[in-house]
Amino acid sequence: MKFATYSSNGETFYGAVTENGMIALNDVCxxxxxxxxxxxxxxxxxxxxxxxxxxxSHTKYAYEMVLPNARRILCVGVNFPDRNAEYKDGSEQPKFMSLFPRFASGFTGHDRPLIRPPESAQLDYEGEVAIVIGKGGRRIAQKDAYDHIAALTLCNEGTIRDWVRHAKFNVTQGKNWDRSGAIGPWLVPFADAAQLDDARIVTRVNGEVRQDDVLSRMMHPIRREIEYISTFMTLEPGDIIVTGTPTGSGARLDPPQFLKPGDVVEVEVNGIGVLRNTVQDEAP
Known part of the structure; x- marks a missing residue:
């Protein structure tokens, strides 16, 4: 069963996703x-x-960011071998993972537009798997890491590229523009290691495949991500870890191809689903 946050007639609900519509569970629980x-x-x-x-209970609804009140969202950067090579800086595979925070306000829901701000035309896409922590812990061993996952979802970790480089070491300002990315459409409860170990990420822009890779090629696998992150902070239920994007983002194409109004971006992972968003300019 899948669970989503959605809105209908000006109210926000959460519930179970079915082929015929939503079953609201707010009043039931x-x-x-x-x-x-x-x-x-x-x-x-x-x-x-x-x-x-x-x-x-609802056949007409709009998806919201799946956990709009998530308190902590931590993203892993440059986590596929080809992605590291895209930087063309001659660096070896990093020993430790790159991490940065994102905030819930930077994400919208499935079938909602990603917003391109007037300050930049460099809105880019990054298709990723996101895990939601279900059991907290500190210094979690890799062998136990999957026991701490409650659910899986998808992320388009939209990025304003030129704002990523405003400072020497800091990417935060390029990663947190309001509604520049999306998380959803729903949560898929985590039950089996194969859901992650055999997962394939495909990102399409207007039907053209731009990213295509498998999680098993990650430089820092998800078990290692949980181990490493929980070394310096106590993971808590509801924390989201966005696990890394493959090669093929728009900034790394020749010439670069950034998102523009009217584009449709789809992130698909077998066993989880498809996260789809259009693109529009921020209203004046």
Whole structure:
């Protein structure tokens, strides 16, 4: 079963996703006002049970960022061998992973437009798998890492490229423009290592494949990401780790091809689904 945050008639709900529509679960599980609260409480199994045999409550709705009140979103950068080579700086595979924070305000939902700001025409795409922590911990061993994952989702880690280089060491300002990226459409509960170990990321722009790779080629696998991050901070339920994007982002093409209004970007991962977004300029 899949779970989403969505809006309908001016109200926000969370619930179970079906082929015929949404089954709202807010009123069924009032102890969890949001999907984030349900994840924090380890409640995804209870949500699945609550949704059984319930009728669809909404057939007209719009997806929201799947955990719009997520408190901590940590992203892993340059995590595929070809991605490292794209920088053409002669560097070897890094011993430690690059990390940076993103905030929930920088993301929108599935089938919503990514927003290109007037300050830059360099809106770029990055298709990624995101994991949602379900069990907290500190100094988590790699062998235990998957036990701490509650669910999987998709991320288009939209980036304003020229703002990434405003400072010598800092990418934060290029990574956090309002609604420049997307996370969704839904959470898929994590049950099997094959969901990650055998996963393939494909990113398409207007139907053209731009990124295509498998998670097994990551320089820093997801087990290692959880181990490393939990060394310096206690991971908490509801934390999101965006795990890294393959080669093929628009900035690295020759010539560069940044997103423009009217473009359609799709991020697809087998077993999770498709995250689709259009692009539009920020309204004056």
């Amino acid at each position: 009032p102890q969890w006002p949001t999907l984030f609260d349900a994840v924090q409480a380890g409640g995804l199994d209870a949500l699945a049970e609550a949704a059984k045999d319930r009728p669809v």
